Amino acid sequence: MTPEPAPRLEFVLGQADDMRAEAYVRLVGGPADATIAGTLTGPRCRLATTLPTTTPLRTLTGAGPAAARAIITEPSFWTPELPNLYELAAEARTVASVVTATRQLVGLSRLGVRGRSIWLDGRRWVPRGRATAGESFDPVRLRTASLTAVVDDPSADQCAEADAAGVPLVVLPDPALDEPALAERVAMWSQHPAVVLVILEHGRVSALAAAGLGRGTMLVGCMADAAQPPPAELPIGSHCLVARLAPGATPAEIWRDHAPAVPIIAWREGEGHGRRACDHLQAELAAWACAAKSGPAWDWAGYLVR
16 A cells, blocks of 8 residues: 655745746645745845845635745746746644645746747747756756756756756656656656656656646646657646657658647657757758648747757
8 A cells, every 4th residue: 555645845836927926835735724834035046146035925724725825026037047046944834743844945937838839937938958867967068058958757956956057857757657656756846947847648647637736837748659640639737749759750741730739849869969959850840841731830849859
């Protein structure tokens, strides 16, 4: 029998604009009668100096899990150019005892989708990423090349390093993980602003959504074989489609006119490494799209290579 996971505090960004941001801390897996107290202090950034401020968390009352809210004025958002972070210090407790506590760095990341595009901090953002692992995970080099890192099952330390360096991460979970272990990993990744996308097979996306995960601004991508017809619709809980291409291949012709109207990211194996490989893939797919004699014009939302 699988043991119940320990209670944890989850950070989620709510409504946000340039002048005001609402941040929430929720108790997951703990008693509903708990109260949450703490502070959010920042920003701090390796690439800029800003006078930090401290904002208190205020407990929210009502039905449902215990939660608290902080209202941040003139927020500093996390972007690859300015990876601003805030220190969250929070504690959930009942009258009798402390349920759980956390002290961690978090980011306010305005990431989402509009039509066929991914948007980050109010503008269209096209990730260009290469697979990296182990000693090749070099945030400074990746940042210099303006690359997104595609990482197999990154650790919390790797994610924190990417948060501070301003390196977006695309995550490929270990396929051997069972559903409880996958849910635990996704919960951890969702707390890091650098983790922009988790890629899952169709059935695992549905299981993730059923578990109530994938909230916040981290995107969930559904993998699909681009040699086959595209799926008619995406599973609940996914935000974009990741079209997997064989080495040197382009999508099946049916993708031009029948792909879902969501962001579609190209993923090709055997393409090489670095920004040049991403640019090469982009050029090939642009030529493929332009070769169509009819059908709607559309663009790719990102390019990933391994």
